[in-house]
Amino acid sequence: MEEISILREFLIECGEGVERLDQAFVELEKEPTNKELIGSIFRTIHTIKGTCGFLGLPTLESVSHGAENILSGMREESIAVTEEGITVLLESVDAIKEILESIERIGKEPENRYEDVRQHLEAFLTRSQKEKSPPKAVKKSKPSVKKQKRQGRSGDKKDETEREEKPARPALAPQVSEEKIPPSEIKSMPKMPALSEATIRVDVDLLDRLINMVGELVLARNQLLQQIRGKGGEKLSDANNSTLQQLNLITTELQDKVMKTRMQPIKNVWDKFPRVIRDLARSNQKEIQIVMEGAETELDKTLLEAIRDPLTHVVRNAADHGIELPEERQRKGKPAVGTLRLKAFHEGGQINIEMSDDGAGIDAVRVKEKALEMGVISEETAARMAEREALRLIFHPGLSTAKKVTNVSGRGVGMDVVKTNIEKIGGSIELSSQVGEGTFMRIKIPLTLAIIPALMVASGGEPFAIPQASLVELVHVDRNSDLQIEEINGVDFYRLRGNLLPLISLNKVLHLDGAGLPDANDLEEKGVNIVILKASGIPYGLVVEKVSDSEEIVVKPLSKQLKGLGYLAGATIMGDGRVALIIDALGIAQEGGLLRDSGETRRAEKEEEAVVEEEVKIKKEPMVLFSVGDHDRCAIPLSQVARLEEIESEKIEHSGGFEVTQYRGELLPLIRLADLMGLAPPEIQHSSFSAIVFSRNDRSIGLVVGRIIDIVHAETSFHPSPSGKNGVKGSIVIQGRTTDVLDADQLIDSAVPGWFETAVA
Numbered sequence: 001m002e003e004i005s006i007l008r009e010f011l012i013e014c015g016e017g018v019e020r021l022d023q024a025f026v027e028l029e030k031e032p033t034n035k036e037l038i039g040s041i042f043r044t045i046h047t048i049k050g051t052c053g054f055l056g057l058p059t060l061e062s063v064s065h066g067a068e069n070i071l072s073g074m075r076e077e078s079i080a081v082t083e084e085g086i087t088v089l090l091e092s093v094d095a096i097k098e099i100l101e102s103i104e105r106i107g108k109e110p111e112n113r114y115e116d117v118r119q120h121l122e123a124f125l126t127r128s129q130k131e132k133s134p135p136k137a138v139k140k141s142k143p144s145v146k147k148q149k150r151q152g153r154s155g156d157k158k159d160e161t162e163r164e165e166k167p168a169r170p171a172l173a174p175q176v177s178e179e180k181i182p183p184s185e186i187k188s189m190p191k192m193p194a195l196s197e198a199t200i201r202v203d204v205d206l207l208d209r210l211i212n213m214v215g216e217l218v219l220a221r222n223q224l225l226q227q228i229r230g231k232g233g234e235k236l237s238d239a240n241n242s243t244l245q246q247l248n249l250i251t252t253e254l255q256d257k258v259m260k261t262r263m264q265p266i267k268n269v270w271d272k273f274p275r276v277i278r279d280l281a282r283s284n285q286k287e288i289q290i291v292m293e294g295a296e297t298e299l300d301k302t303l304l305e306a307i308r309d310p311l312t313h314v315v316r317n318a319a320d321h322g323i324e325l326p327e328e329r330q331r332k333g334k335p336a337v338g339t340l341r342l343k344a345f346h347e348g349g350q351i352n353i354e355m356s357d358d359g360a361g362i363d364a365v366r367v368k369e370k371a372l373e374m375g376v377i378s379e380e381t382a383a384r385m386a387e388r389e390a391l392r393l394i395f396h397p398g399l400s401t402a403k404k405v406t407n408v409s410g411r412g413v414g415m416d417v418v419k420t421n422i423e424k425i426g427g428s429i430e431l432s433s434q435v436g437e438g439t440f441m442r443i444k445i446p447l448t449l450a451i452i453p454a455l456m457v458a459s460g461g462e463p464f465a466i467p468q469a470s471l472v473e474l475v476h477v478d479r480n481s482d483l484q485i486e487e488i489n490g491v492d493f494y495r496l497r498g499n500l501l502p503l504i505s506l507n508k509v510l511h512l513d514g515a516g517l518p519d520a521n522d523l524e525e526k527g528v529n530i531v532i533l534k535a536s537g538i539p540y541g542l543v544v545e546k547v548s549d550s551e552e553i554v555v556k557p558l559s560k561q562l563k564g565l566g567y568l569a570g571a572t573i574m575g576d577g578r579v580a581l582i583i584d585a586l587g588i589a590q591e592g593g594l595l596r597d598s599g600e601t602r603r604a605e606k607e608e609e610a611v612v613e614e615e616v617k618i619k620k621e622p623m624v625l626f627s628v629g630d631h632d633r634c635a636i637p638l639s640q641v642a643r644l645e646e647i648e649s650e651k652i653e654h655s656g657g658f659e660v661t662q663y664r665g666e667l668l669p670l671i672r673l674a675d676l677m678g679l680a681p682p683e684i685q686h687s688s689f690s691a692i693v694f695s696r697n698d699r700s701i702g703l704v705v706g707r708i709i710d711i712v713h714a715e716t717s718f719h720p721s722p723s724g725k726n727g728v729k730g731s732i733v734i735q736g737r738t739t740d741v742l743d744a745d746q747l748i749d750s751a752v753p754g755w756f757e758t759a760v761a
Contacts, residue, residue, distance in 0.1 A: 507545070
């Protein structure tokens with residue numbers, strides 16, 4: 001049994017080392033003079049080779065020894081680090097992986113002796129030694145093979161950097177070890193040192209059961225706390241209170257530590273992608289770089305294993321026929337080197353994995369044509385099908401738009417499996433693509449079993465949980481609040497510290513009782529609770545009826561009936577036994593119409609980035625764009641505006657020769673901008689009109705305009721206006737049309753001289 005234990009330790013240690021070699025070799029190809037990297041690779045191979053003779057693994061020993069000889073020459077700088085050398089070494093790494101896999105599976109080395117791999121290693125070593133002879137050294141007697149083996153087995157601790165003293169080495173180790181130790185004698189040998197005395201390996205199934213038990217413990221804790229609150233917790237004795245607090249603290253710490261035992265960085269999956277991309281690029285005469293962001297993002301080991309194969313397939317697909325050949329890319333005005341980007345992050349209690357490339361993209365028309373050929377859709381369906389729907393046809397079994405079949409892709413097998421595997425763990429895939437620009441894919445993995453902090457709210461009489469990862473802040477607006485809710489073009493906004501924040505009613509999105517925001521009377525009487533969330537970097541306010549307290553919740557997967565609802569991330573059991581649905585911040589924003597699908601959002605983000613870059617070069621500021629009369633377009637800097645209001649015509653009164661309206665307990669004077677500028681009023685009279693309200697020194701006044709068009713960013717450098725209109729600063733081009741920028745102070749002063757100055761006096 002002891003030799004089995006030693007072999008198991010050897011396999012685990014080798015597996016951990018070999019998994020890092022693919023990434024290390026790709027990095028070495030980019031940094032061929034990195035001595036530290038070469039030394040790290042050498043030590044990994046040397047460890048494998050040194051233990052093989054002890055365990056009687058001749059095939060593994062000969063392959064690893066051949067690789068070690070080349071790496072030793074690279075470390076001594078007697079062999080140059082070249083693409084050919086790294087390719088040969090990677091071939092040996094693949095062989096080592098196969099041998100280790102066979103040992104783990106059947107307990108012995110495979111029948112294949114990997115003669116071709118060893119010959120490639122020996123041939124490259126011989127050529128390299130002829131091309132660049134090693135530096136002359138003091139001649140010493142050559143040690144025997146037996147002595148070399150004894151030194152390797154005894155774990156010689158001498159500094160490995162003393163290779164200017166090493167004698168000439170043999171080209172390759174013999175195929176069969178001359179001193180193979182029979183298994184019966186292994187017991188008498190000292191046991192291999194463990195990776196670290198401070199660590200211990202635990203079976204995954206045991207961890208699964210432990211996590212389930214901790215989840216149930218948290219639920220029991222929540223139920224106990226709920227019952228005590230209901231019976232009046234203040235009546236408990238000091239001793240009972242202390243015990244309850246101790247139980248709560250221990251449970252919280254226990255669940256935190258247990259959850260971390262299964263968390264692993266997504267880097268463990270991503271590390272093999274550079275090697276995959278390198279091999280595919282070389283075989284297809286392409287140049288591809290891979291950029292990874294958020295590799296430290298952690299997720300449950302079960303989820304990590306579930307997404308390993310789907311991610312690998314998508315990456316191989318992108319490299320194989322997504323990114324074009326260098327000459328084709330240059331003809332299109334692209335860089336010769338294609339880029340594949342991977343990004344992982346947590347949002348709304350979910351794991352988001354984004355993959356994008358700047359390749360040829362997917363032609364939605366071609367996808368529909370292929371689907372028609374296969375009989376997947378009818379001509380009528382194809383005619384009605386939108387681009388987004390057409391792209392999703394690539395997940396249909398057997399459908400592929402590749403022009404040729406390769407050993408990687410083109411057979412129409414794979415993307416359907418990717419979709420199936422992701423959905424099997426409750427995830428989803430969003431896809432968008434533009435011909436000639438590239439493809440974007442987002443994989444969202446909802447929480448299956450986890451314990452997270454969440455804010456408990458209620459709306460429509462139903463309880464909901466909002467993961468605190470999405471939460472920004474809480475706001476309560478009532479009649480005593482200075483800041484108010486405003487409506488612009490049918491969308492409700494809340495002005496938070498000078499910024500307009502779009503609002504979504506949870507009742508309205510989920511079609512619950514009391515849909516929509518409270519009316520003016522309810523707002524005055526009860527106020528409104530706004531939970532400010534952030535989705536895709538965009539903040540918005542979610543209006544709920546009641547805000548409770550923060551709790552640690554156990555997340556359960558949704559049933560099949562609810563799994564397709566993107567605005568729900570899971571469910572949890574509350575302390576009183578009721579089930580509360582967990583809100584997905586991004587899904588709610590999309591359902592409420594604030595965000596578009598992932599592809600449109602990505603294009604919008606690119607446009608926004610371009611706008612920001614442009615604003616760095618040309619100073620810009622936000623402006624309110626509106627009409628005056630029937631045709632004129634005007635703008636006023638948003639920083640000067642207090643509020644945008646929609647006022648009913650029937651509420652207009654007259655006082656002191658001015659039009660006024662009752663507004664927040666005061667009379668708001670109104671000035672018709674068309675009259676001030678000498679423009680004809682609109683031909684059609686509406687039941688309500690838009691007003692831009694300006695406030696200063698406890699006084700307000702409203703400019704009546706035609707229609708609020710938009711809020712845009714525009715240049716602050718104006719062209720002189722030839723119109724000579726009163727209160728016009730100058731003209732700029734907004735959205736391709738000439739627009740007058742108005743001087744609000746001059747306009748107001750011309751209508752009511754000294755209005756704001758009088759307020760100061």
